Amino acid sequence: MIDRRQRTLARAARVYGRGLFHGKDVTLTLLPAPDYHGLVFQRVDLSARVLIPARVEYVVPQPRRTVLARLGAQVETVEHVLAALVGLQIDNCILQINGPECPNGDGSAQHFVEAIEAAGVVEQSAPAPLLDVSETVAVVDDGTGARWTARPADDDGLHIEYELCSPYPGCDRQSLSLTITPDSFVRELATARTFVRESEVQALRAVGLGRRTTPRDLLVFDASGNPIQNTLRRPDECVRHKILDCLGDFALAGGRVCGHFAGQRTGHRHNHELVRRIKDTQLGQRRRAA
Numbered sequence: 001m002i003d004r005r006q007r008t009l010a011r012a013a014r015v016y017g018r019g020l021f022h023g024k025d026v027t028l029t030l031l032p033a034p035d036y037h038g039l040v041f042q043r044v045d046l047s048a049r050v051l052i053p054a055r056v057e058y059v060v061p062q063p064r065r066t067v068l069a070r071l072g073a074q075v076e077t078v079e080h081v082l083a084a085l086v087g088l089q090i091d092n093c094i095l096q097i098n099g100p101e102c103p104n105g106d107g108s109a110q111h112f113v114e115a116i117e118a119a120g121v122v123e124q125s126a127p128a129p130l131l132d133v134s135e136t137v138a139v140v141d142d143g144t145g146a147r148w149t150a151r152p153a154d155d156d157g158l159h160i161e162y163e164l165c166s167p168y169p170g171c172d173r174q175s176l177s178l179t180i181t182p183d184s185f186v187r188e189l190a191t192a193r194t195f196v197r198e199s200e201v202q203a204l205r206a207v208g209l210g211r212r213t214t215p216r217d218l219l220v221f222d223a224s225g226n227p228i229q230n231t232l233r234r235p236d237e238c239v240r241h242k243i244l245d246c247l248g249d250f251a252l253a254g255g256r257v258c259g260h261f262a263g264q265r266t267g268h269r270h271n272h273e274l275v276r277r278i279k280d281t282q283l284g285q286r287r288r289a290a
């Protein structure tokens with residue numbers, strides 16, 4: 001990946017839909033923003049129009065999704081729209097939303113990609129700063145077997161290799177290695193949908209989540225590993241979605257991340273921890289250099 005300038009949308013892009021967990025109808029409006037603005041959410045349905053930067057400092061731990069909150073305002077399931085923005089190399093954007101959760105679409109990032117591509121993308125004046133992995137960093141969770149290793153790359157690219165090894169049929173063993181560019185993101189990742197097991201859907205419904213969600217809104221696997229009322233877009237759609245989720249969470253570093261990343265069995269909290277660790281090492285380096 002060569003050095004590039006910061007990028008934003010040419011004009012506003014709108015995405016309508018309902019959230020996966022809470023089922024509220026929402027409009028998400030993506031607006032152009034100036035150099036160094038970053039990706040920043042704003043809840044426009046609340047009287048205090050609080051800005052919530054898409055940064056790991058504002059993560060509120062919640063299962064199965066990434067949630068950001070600041071000064072009493074919260075926005076949930078932010079990972080897929082952030083993946084679309086990072087995947088299309090958009091550094092600056094205001095994400096105005098009139099509800100608590102980003103629209104789900106079909107559970108992938110494709111609806112965001114289509115809206116962004118229809119609006120157009122423009123180059124700005126300043127170079128896009130790199131947040132490179134400067135030393136090897138690992139996140140290991142012995143309890144779940146989740147593991148991330150991030151190491152420096154020779155180039156300025158973002159390289160992700162991911163191994164999904166879950167004990168459940170349908171999404172048990174899949175692996176994929178990819179260098180992320182706008183082309184590879186659109187071609188290989190953007191259409192990969194959220195997946196869940198039927199038993200997990202029942203558990204979520206029991207606590208009041210996902211009540212308006214149907215098997216058409218995401219991939220639901222039955223106990224034999226077959227998608228219910230749905231067909232896979234790729235045999236390894238699940239691992240592609242896992243990488244898409246990682247990309248969305250890496251956006252929380254607040255810059256253009258580069259390095260070699262190798263992940264296994266991770267969830268959002270491991271992705272967030274990896275971002276924190278990378279930011280810590282960068283801070284440490286700056287302190288040592290000062």
Ligand SMILES: [Zn+2]
Pocket residue numbers: 079080194241245
């Ligand atoms: Zn996801």
